Amino acid sequence: MRTTILVATLLMTGSPLLQGAESTAAQIEHAAGLFLDDFASQQADRGFEVSHKTGPLDSRLALAACNTPLAVSFSGDPWKTTQPTLEVSCSGERPWRMFLGASVTITGDGMVAARALTRGERITGGMIKAESVTVNATRRGVITDPEQLIGMEMRRGINAGTMMTPNLLTAPAAVARGDHVIITARRGSFAVNSRGKAMADAAVGDQVLIENLSSSRTVKARVTAPGQVEIPM
Known part of the structure; x- marks a missing residue:
């Protein structure tokens, strides 16, 4: 799953040097929080409860303040881990991208x-x-x-x-060893049927060896349904 939202830029006052660092940190925290809130709201509509929090920002963070909304997304699948990573990026005049840890529990x-x-x-x-x-x-x-x-x-x-x-x-076997099956030889919309015998167990979608009962030849066919296999013509 990959969800992305854009979050409005925050402006902070202070000296130019501090303003850049502080506003960047505030932007990231705010953007990540809104993104996770939005994700939680979406899952609530599907009957799931989401609790979340973002990890701490690196104290050595030195990114330029972004003059455009930040984009936030999961860098992996949050449905398969409680510790997903968020990707936060700026596409403004001085673009950058960084990753932020998060804790997300979906119940x-x-x-x-x-x-x-x-x-x-x-x-x-x-x-x-x-x-x-x-x-x-x-x-x-x-x-x-x-x-x-x-x-x-x-x-x-x-x-x-x-x-x-x-x-x-x-998946359960749709064809069992020794079963008699219908073999469909198909080319486009044209098809010819014959009877065969399965040489092994196989599920729908599997390849299986089939003995054609008319010619006694053994062919490899794909199981399409219980008792039915198909080969290209």
């Missing part, structure tokens, strides 16, 4: 295992439930939509209460 409903799950189990609605979790506490990404889980298979066993993350899941 909301995430899907967790309602009971212990074993390797190979196919997930149904009763096996999962929503709980309030820190959504960005893991780089793997917490799953918040139950529809992304239903029908998937467990890659390994987990305990009850474990957060559901993509690395725990695998």
Whole structure:
């Protein structure tokens, strides 16, 4: 995710030398704060609560005061870390760019295992439930939509209460070894169908070896749906 906002320039009084350093620090802090407030507001509309604070500015900061609004963005994905970095830049007469640490906690409903799950189990609605979790506490990404889980298979066993993350899941086989399948040979809008037998298990999108039952030839095909594969003509 990459979100950017522009923040109005702050002016401060004082000696020219101090004014430049102080106004630059004030600009950065103000811009970063408004950016994080805006991000929190956007996520609140989606049902997530965001708490945040910016890290301290380097005391050696020596950047020119910016005469244009500052641009602020996340330099990484804030949904996969609670310690994202902000990129702050000035495109004015004396352009510059700097990075500022931040602490961001996103809280909301995430899907967790309602009971212990074993390797190979196919997930149904009763096996999962929503709980309030820190959504960005893991780089793997917490799953918040139950529809992304239903029908998937467990890659390994987990305990009850474990957060559901993509690395725990695998797509179920749409074709199993020995299954009879429909082979579609396609070129543009023209297609020819024949029957074949799968030589291995495969999920939708996977490549699998298929024995053509008419010619006894073995071809490599892509699984397009349960019981259906496709090869280019």
